[in-house]
Amino acid sequence: MARYTGSVCRLCRRENNKLFLKGDRCYTDKCAVERRNYAPGQHGQRRTKVSDYGVQLREKQKMKRTYGLMEKQFRAYFAEADRLKGVTGENLLILLERRMDSMVYRMGFATSRTEARQLVRHGHFMVNGTRVNIPSYQLRPGDIIELREKSRKVTRINEALDGVMRRGVPSWVEVERDAFKGTVKTLPVRDELTTPAFQEQLVVELYSK
DSSP: OOOOOSOHHHHHHHHTSOOOOSGGGGGSTTOHHHHOOSOSSTTTTSOOOOOHHHHHHHHHHHHHHHTTOOHHHHHHHHHHHHHSSSOHHHHHHHHHHTBHHHHHHHHTSSSSHHHHHHHHHTTOEEETTEEOOOTTOBOOTTOEEEEOGGGTTOHHHHHHHHTGGGTOOOTTEEEETTTTEEEEOSOOOGGGOOSSOOOHHHHHHHHTO
């Protein structure tokens, strides 16, 4: 499957927004957005006038890159969100947050979604007692994510759990640090999804043309 292998800091600079793709580095003064707050490339500092389409495109790219998806995957999520009852934009964000890798990141087992995706792929986690190695697995309220016994001594995971308070644990999940497990208490609501800030209505407008 296709995946982005370039510098993720370039993505943050292109969107002129912290997407928190590098974990702890994003919270320090080493963050590329803090050091070079302009788009990458030789024309990055040039002033340009952005059209309405350009604004919508940038918002779609920001959301897609935050969750580490390629265009085909992201469009499939939008199609599913459009079929569900309710507000399409909010449905889209909730579907993305329900992904296994996103929940692992939110619970603090990893410092970034990229790292969470790798940990899930390598089979470090169980959901309700069954090993799951599919990052796009959709979780539901009441599901329990637990670190496998043999993975509990992995230094990187323990460091991530110890430092999770830097970004905080969202209200829709509950984490038991000593038991190496977390519970999905409920689905997130739109007001809680503030990092990074999205204007999902622009994405809906883009795909509705």
